[in-house]
Amino acid sequence: MSTFETIAFAIFAGFFVWLLIRYVRKNPTMLTMANFSKTARSLAFLAILLILVVWFCVVSLNS
Amino acid sequence: MHQRESSLTSKKESILSTHAVLRNTYLLLSLTLIFSGAIAYFAMVTNAQPVQPILFLVGAFGLMFLTQATSKTSWGLLSVFLFTGFMGYTLGPILNMYLHAYANGAQLISTALGATGVIFLGLSAYTVTTKKDFSYMGGFMVVFGLTLMIGVFLSFFIPAISIFISMAFVLFASAMIMFQTSMIINGGERNYIMATVSLYVSIYNLFLSLLRILSAFSGRN
Numbered sequence: 666m667s668t669f670e671t672i673a674f675a676i677f678a679g680f681f682v683w684l685l686i687r688y689v690r691k692n693p694t695m696l697t698m699a700n701f702s703k704t705a706r707s708l709a710f711l712a713i714l715l716i717l718v719v720w721f722c723v724v725s726l727n728s
Numbered sequence: 729m730h731q732r733e734s735s736l737t738s739k740k741e742s743i744l745s746t747h748a749v750l751r752n753t754y755l756l757l758s759l760t761l762i763f764s765g766a767i768a769y770f771a772m773v774t775n776a777q778p779v780q781p782i783l784f785l786v787g788a789f790g791l792m793f794l795t796q797a798t799s800k801t802s803w804g805l806l807s808v809f810l811f812t813g814f815m816g817y818t819l820g821p822i823l824n825m826y827l828h829a830y831a832n833g834a835q836l837i838s839t840a841l842g843a844t845g846v847i848f849l850g851l852s853a854y855t856v857t858t859k860k861d862f863s864y865m866g867g868f869m870v871v872f873g874l875t876l877m878i879g880v881f882l883s884f885f886i887p888a889i890s891i892f893i894s895m896a897f898v899l900f901a902s903a904m905i906m907f908q909t910s911m912i913i914n915g916g917e918r919n920y921i922m923a924t925v926s927l928y929v930s931i932y933n934l935f936l937s938l939l940r941i942l943s944a945f946s947g948r949n
Contacts, residue, residue: 673782678881685874702794704868712756718847719898719941722839726832726946
């Protein structure tokens with residue numbers, strides 16, 4: 666990776682860190698503990714389904 | 729009595745409007761996917777060179793912002809096709825790379841494509857039939873998405889984490905499909921151009937991440 670690309674990627678990463686901090690600071694009402702637990706539950710359920718789909722694909726590709 | 733009638737009329741209008749947004753979104757999504765697929769095929773046949781990562785980021789984000797800026801005008805339709813065409817063009821060299829790098833490249837691509845279709849249709853059908861409101865996910869989906877973008881840039885410096893980033897992208901893209909569909913159904917999204925872009929990006933990310941994961945576990949060099 667060239668120096669230019671390294672600097673550009675670091676700038677892009679810094680921009681997204683700034684966006685993340687800004688979003689968290691400006692939206693405290695959307696990032697509540699109740700919403701977090703409901704989101705985590707939905708994502709966990711979704712993750713189980715996705716693992717099953719990927720596992721099925723890997724098994725069918727390896728057979 | 730009069731109040732009840734007017735409440736029923738406004739409810740009916742809201743449902744009709746929601747159905748119109750959903751119908752227009754799926755119609756535009758199908759057209760953009762066909763267009764994007766045709767451009768990807770063209771890029772594959774002409775052996776197009778891979779797009780530089782920085783050029784890809786500037787092009788993808790630039791066209792996405794252009795689509796957002798023009799989404800309330802008829803120019804939005806043109807920019808959504810420009811955006812999906814650009815994404816399709818970047819997909820061509822990636823697919824060529826998988827076809828040449830792996831002995832079972834064609835099988836990997838078709839399996840990833842099939843799995844993407846099954847996941848998209850399954851999650852959309854679940855959200856449309858249950859009409860479940862996933863709006864509570866909104867705030868954390870933004871945080872998840874921004875964290876993933878930071879992870880993508882980190883993976884340029886630490887390539888070992890790229891497989892975990894792909895796994896997280898599969899989860900994020902699937903959750904976004906559910907969230908966006910729920911937003912359309914429950915009236916949170918009224919602009920079918922922005923809904924199409926969101927679903928298109930989710931499908932694109934889901935397909936590429938699945939391809940990356942399947943090649944890591946089942947790719948034969």
